[in-house]
Amino acid sequence: MLGAITLQFFLMYSQLTTLEFRRSGQILSNEMKLLLAMAPEHLDYVIRERSTDDLRIVVNEAGIFTASHQPVTGDLHMWPEGLEADGQLHNIVMEPEEGTPYTLRFLAERTPDGRVLVLGRSSHFLKEQKLLLRRVSLTTLVPIVFFALLAGVLLSHRALARVKDMHEAIDRIMRGDIHERLPTGTQQDELQRLAASVNRMLDRLEQLMRDMGNVGNDIAHDLRTPLARVRAGLERAISGPQASSPEALQKTIGRAIENLDQCFTIITALLRLAEIDNSKGRNAFMKVDLVALMRDAIDLYEPIAESENVVLLSHASEDVIWVRGDRDLLMEVLANLVDNAIKFTPAEGKVSVLVSMNGGRPSLVVTDTGSGIHPDERAAVLTRFYRSDKSRHIPGSGLGLSLVASILRLHNAELLISDVEPGVPEKGTCFTVLFPNERTGHA
Template sequence: MFRADIFRTATFRLTLAVVGAMIGAMVLQFGLVFVQLSHFEAHRSETLLKREADVLLHETPARLEYEVRERTRDNLRIVLNGAGLFDSGFHPLAGDIKTWPDGLVIDGEVHQLRVQPPEDAPYEMRFLAVRVPGDRILVLAHSLHMLTELHYMTRRAVWISVLPIVAFALMTGIVLSHRALARVKVMHEAIDRIMDGDLHERLPVARERDDLERLAGSVNRMLDRLEHLLDEIRDVGNDIAHDLRTPLTRVRARLERATSRPHDTDYLNGVIGQATQDLDQCFSVITALLRIGEIENGRRRAGFARVDAGMIVDDIIDLYEPIAEAQGIALTSETQDRDRLFVFGDRDLLIEVLANLIDNALKFTQAGGAVVIAAHLNHGAHAAPGEGDVVLSVADTGIGIAESERTAVLGRFYRSDKSRHIPGSGLGLSLVSAILRLHSASLTIRAASTRETNPGCIFEIGFPWHGVEALADADGVLKDVTHCNRASLENRAVIET
């Protein structure tokens, strides 16, 4: 089976294609040589016959007859292979051509005619017939044996050249195919072990860096990513079970106490209300996970359009300012380059990003603190005037995030020790991270100050510069979506107050 697979490999098929191309090129080359030799020999024969005829035309009749008889000598046959002198009635007078060739025309031009000897196979010769003094006709002939020999040598050279080259190429193809098949066999065995459950197995990669090695490297990177995702799924499953178990346990305990003995209506209504709150917490976790999954699938990218980041900031300030005032927190905004704060993305998702960041800022900021939303252009070193990345930031004066936890807080269900007492599922920043990845935006977390207590935190979002022309091509008309998703945000704000 392994030997049969050699002839089905891409390397062997490529070798066959190369062999076919080589044979075609050689046949074309020898064909051109064959045509050139035939043309050269025909021209040489014609020149030879006409030159000899011109020489003999200037001889006297007696001398001409003598010269024709001398053409039968062997040393003269090197130049001409036949000569004959005929009278006006086509009767032979001298020479070794005893009969008038069939089809020969007396026009001083060379003609190629077939000759049929009495006891031999027919063959072709080139003839020239001219009239000479004395009302006679001179016929000169030249054989094609030289051209026949050239044709034979050409055909022999083709076979001698093609057969060794084809044999060597086929042997090379078999060796290379065997080598490639051996490497593929090792990879198949590794893949079988991976399919059997060994997720730590990887395809072998050597130092050759050919196409197969690069493909194996890409597959290994894919396996690394899949293993990481499977670990995340496993961790998420454990976190979901842990986070849902507590509220569901409370629901079960309350219901058991309610059914253990008779209670009045007010008590039962209270138990039902508390159970409903616990179930709502479970539903919020499930809804957030489904939302993250939908965003990470990239389906929302089809709805991307030109979005005014300054208008988003204004809407967030309008919606959350009453909540901040109720908590004794100052919520303000700072915008620069207002006429150029445009990004390419989904307005609803970007509003959701700022809403989650504002929620966190208000949760972890004490009364008397401040939350600032800023928007401006980040003019890089190579940016032209009026160009730059759009930067949105949310800064607060709350408890802050330790530097060691700034990457972990973006994971699902992560809750730091100093935020355990604050209600939440730990999925808000995960949702923010997923949305920003969809928009190819960067997120930076740093401390707002160097104070040990309440150092605050700054979430800074950088959107890549697309240019005015790119935004116009993506969406020629700025969509009027000022009130889009406003109702849902208002409902969310009312619930949280």
């Protein structure tokens, strides 16, 4: 601010000097034209009596000289040193017998009768204006600086008070109060936007912590059942009446292995979910042929479908449809969807897989004729460990669809769940995977 005031002062100072020089030159030129137009006798009278005339106000010095620079009349009794009668303005320093030197602007021109008319104007008007400007600037500078400093102190105190409140809130959060949030005011400034962003981040962290707690509870619940069955079976094998029977022990050990395998399946799926959620490896993506991917999945699950007496069909366009992604992860998506469809489709049912273009976007569609998913449960089935009541009797960990959702998030793909026959969930489920436009194309 002080720099701006100083710059403004110097600009005004220089403009005053330029303006006064131009103004004094115009005044001298105009007076010179007016006087030269007079008759010689009248000119002598005007110059001689100018102290009682308005000419005294605009011209400080005036005199008529001979061609040899001898004074004729007027209050200028000596030819200024360095002055030329060329009709041009000259700045000449006058040195009086007493007092300090001063500067006059002179204009000298020849009259029609051969003499020389000299007019001079002092720069004391400019000095007065500059003195006034300096005094006004100094007078206004003090209150301006004072109020600027006062405003700066008040604003900084206000901002620091808000920062202090934020620090106190952060300290409470660090002590374990995860429900605490940074204070936000009504001011639409950077601090308010920062506090709002941090609060959104804290909301997300709180949600993640809540989800982690729920996952821990779900893990404990899902692992407790098979482990309890293993313990109960082993206790019966040791203390039961058939403890010495090799066949009973072998059967007990087989069931224990099955239950432990279920535990390992849950743990492996959770580790796989964590690996995918923490993955940043989109740089390793490459072109994946969805049609070839579908054929590999069909070859893998066709024997399983036959053993379950389920018809497995596939449909694809003749063109090669490709997306950018990780082929192994996309194979895992398709395998989970097909396995889920076969698992929940009764005997004599049908599962179909379709690869096509949907609105310019590559799509992967898996439909079945199973028991369907109620619309209220379609968001929940994508979360970890969720299992609907009608699927409790079917073996599984409840992690397959959450694994599919995580992989598709990594690929910026969209998963839609709908009924095979709209409005009739009991007739089957349709899973539609839509891949993004910018990562697709036709080979």
